[in-house]
Amino acid sequence: MIRFEQVTKSYPAAGGRESTTAVDHLSLEAPTGQITVFVGPSGCGKTTSLRMINRMIEPTSGQILIDDRDVTSVNASELRRGIGYVIQHAGLFPHKKIVDNVATVPLLNGWDKRKARDRAHEVLELVGLPGDFADRYPSQLSGGQQQRVGVARALAADPPVMLMDEPFSAVDPVVRDQLQDEFLRLQSEIGKTIIFVTHDIDEAIKLGDQVAVLRVGGKLAQIAEPSYLLAHPIDDFVADFVGRDRGYRALAFTDAPDLRLADEPTVPLGTTPEQARAATRDGWLLVVDDGRPQGWVEPHRIEAPIEQSMLHRGGTVARARGPLRASLDAALSSPSRRGVLVDDDGRLVGTVRAHEVLHAIEEVDRPEVHDEDIAPTSAAGD
Numbered sequence: 001m002i003r004f005e006q007v008t009k010s011y012p013a014a015g016g017r018e019s020t021t022a023v024d025h026l027s028l029e030a031p032t033g034q035i036t037v038f039v040g041p042s043g044c045g046k047t048t049s050l051r052m053i054n055r056m057i058e059p060t061s062g063q064i065l066i067d068d069r070d071v072t073s074v075n076a077s078e079l080r081r082g083i084g085y086v087i088q089h090a091g092l093f094p095h096k097k098i099v100d101n102v103a104t105v106p107l108l109n110g111w112d113k114r115k116a117r118d119r120a121h122e123v124l125e126l127v128g129l130p131g132d133f134a135d136r137y138p139s140q141l142s143g144g145q146q147q148r149v150g151v152a153r154a155l156a157a158d159p160p161v162m163l164m165d166e167p168f169s170a171v172d173p174v175v176r177d178q179l180q181d182e183f184l185r186l187q188s189e190i191g192k193t194i195i196f197v198t199h200d201i202d203e204a205i206k207l208g209d210q211v212a213v214l215r216v217g218g219k220l221a222q223i224a225e226p227s228y229l230l231a232h233p234i235d236d237f238v239a240d241f242v243g244r245d246r247g248y249r250a251l252a253f254t255d256a257p258d259l260r261l262a263d264e265p266t267v268p269l270g271t272t273p274e275q276a277r278a279a280t281r282d283g284w285l286l287v288v289d290d291g292r293p294q295g296w297v298e299p300h301r302i303e304a305p306i307e308q309s310m311l312h313r314g315g316t317v318a319r320a321r322g323p324l325r326a327s328l329d330a331a332l333s334s335p336s337r338r339g340v341l342v343d344d345d346g347r348l349v350g351t352v353r354a355h356e357v358l359h360a361i362e363e364v365d366r367p368e369v370h371d372e373d374i375a376p377t378s379a380a381g382d
């Protein structure tokens with residue numbers, strides 16, 4: 001566990017600049033094996049808080065403890081070798097091959113070269129960068145791949161703690177989404193104690209086991225599990241920060257009840273236009289391969305047997321037992337307006353329309369978001 005106890009960081013006035021309190025009496029706990037996200041507007045002290053953990057910045061007062069040991073009692077470079085650190089632009093050495101970038105910390109820890117390189121290959125595999133990436137240079141990789149290397153490098157020495165400062169912010173939204181999904185999968189295997197900094201509330205809600213919202217001036221506004229934060233923001237600042245659509249976001253944590261699914265007519269790839277036109281009910285037809293949805297076609301627009309390149313892939317596919325928000329997204333984003341729901345093996349279970357999901361939402365006993373829940377006065381962490 002990482003514990004902040006009344007941690008303050010002030011910068012004195014200098015060069016015409018007024019004194020600043022970057023972090024103000026911050027107290028919180030980041031539980032072992034979980035992801036704690038620091039989120040808040042620019043300048044609220046997220047990065048300063050993070051960097052005080054590995055002593056890149058020293059607090060003005062207060063203490064930070066990792067597993068009950070004050071970080072200032074440990075030699076700073078030794079401390080840092082036991083803490084993985086990932087930053088926005090990966091921070092790779094441009095003149096070193098990927099494998100050597102990743103082997104850096106094991107080598108600093110005194111491993112022999114062979115063992116460090118073997119370990120580097122192992123973690124590169126873990127983050128989804130197989131064999132031949134190892135011998136490339138950072139500039140030969142895309143932004144998303146470089147971020148994966150950054151994560152691999154932080155994991156190489158198998159540190160129990162990882163600090164991640166906006167690691168996915170510099171890549172485009174689609175890649176970012178993939179990196180987030182992979183990161184969650186990885187964390188379910190490795191169970192590190194992670195502090196993750198972001199300014200993006202969606203990222204915080206998606207990744208955090210708990211989310212700490214900071215306000216400018218470095219004060220903790222609220223710390224809670226994402227679903228609680230969405231349902232019970234403690235004041236107007238947090239409510240505004242988590243957004244007016246927080247009720248919709250909260251659906252991400254509400255499991256779908258038994259939605260009544262419609263049977264959807266389907267055809268396999270290779271179906272002729274005539275067969276497809278006979279099978280469709282309303283102009284759209286779902287194409288499957290071994291029971292797995294591939295995409296939609298409009299049978300009256302095709303002139304040859306159905307192949308992959310003809311498919312409209314618009315529309316997310318949701319798990320039938322997944323959260324309600326995913327079912328609603330599937331319905332709203334589907335070209336046929338019918339959301340495609342699948343089982344855990346990705347096989348079609350049925351389809352659902354948005355109004356049916358909305359009906360289910362009304363029936364579900366979920367934490368309500370009322371304005372009365374928003375306390376007008378001070379914050380949890382004060």
Ligand SMILES: Nc1ncnc2c1ncn2[C@@H]1O[C@H](COP(=O)(O)OP(=O)(O)OP(=O)(O)O)[C@@H](O)[C@H]1O
Binds near residue numbers: 021
């Ligand atoms: N070396 C410094 N000297 C003076 N003030 C500083 C210094 N470093 C940070 N600050 C100030 O401390 C406050 C917190 O900065 P910090 O970088 O921790 O915020 P942040 O929440 O990470 O912001 P961002 O998302 O923009 O990076 C800001 O007002 C910043 O200007």
